[in-house]
Amino acid sequence: MSVSDFNVRITLLTPKIEVDDIGNRRNKWDKFYECYASVSEIKPNEKEGRAVVYDDTQLSFTIRYSKEVSYLESTKLRVIFQNRKYEVIGIDYMHYQNKLIKIHTKRVEKWSK
Template sequence: MDVTLLNVKITFQEAVVESDEIGNRTNTWKDYYTCHATVSGENGSEQNTAGQTVEDGKVDFTIRYCKKAAGINSTGFRILFQGEIYDILGVDHKNYKKKCLKYSCRKVRR
């Protein structure tokens, strides 16, 4: 893996449930891991949803392998990149060679 291609910084956030002083529970996002990544697969396609044309922002992020990043899955994590939120659709371990991880993501519409 060419480390010079890791030219953007991304932050993984984990969904956690917190309790306040009286026991009320709320779902929040906490920063889990920040690293450098390569961005690929940016397609500017559009789709029609409910009579509106919306951008279908699918992006792939590739990072170097580490034990903390290997624990990230598509159900309890999301990615922050340039002020935008991306849901993780899938994780590719690249033949389990422990060199890099590829996260397929979709931009969250707000």
């Protein structure tokens, strides 16, 4: 892939546990890494139910391999793209050649736990 293919900015989030003054624990998603990516649409999908349209679009983001993203886990990663939330379905390390990583995602309104 050429440099011009990486034309959109994405933010990768990882979970962090915060503890308040009295010891309550709370999960929070913190910005982990920001980079340029190439986007391809896997499956556009909109569902209707009770006069509400649900957008379950699946996108695939291709990013360059680097030391910071060499150990990603799909269960501990979220993506923000164009101010929309995407849950990670899977991560493909592209034949382990240490060149590209493909992140398969699904659009969501709220994060699941």
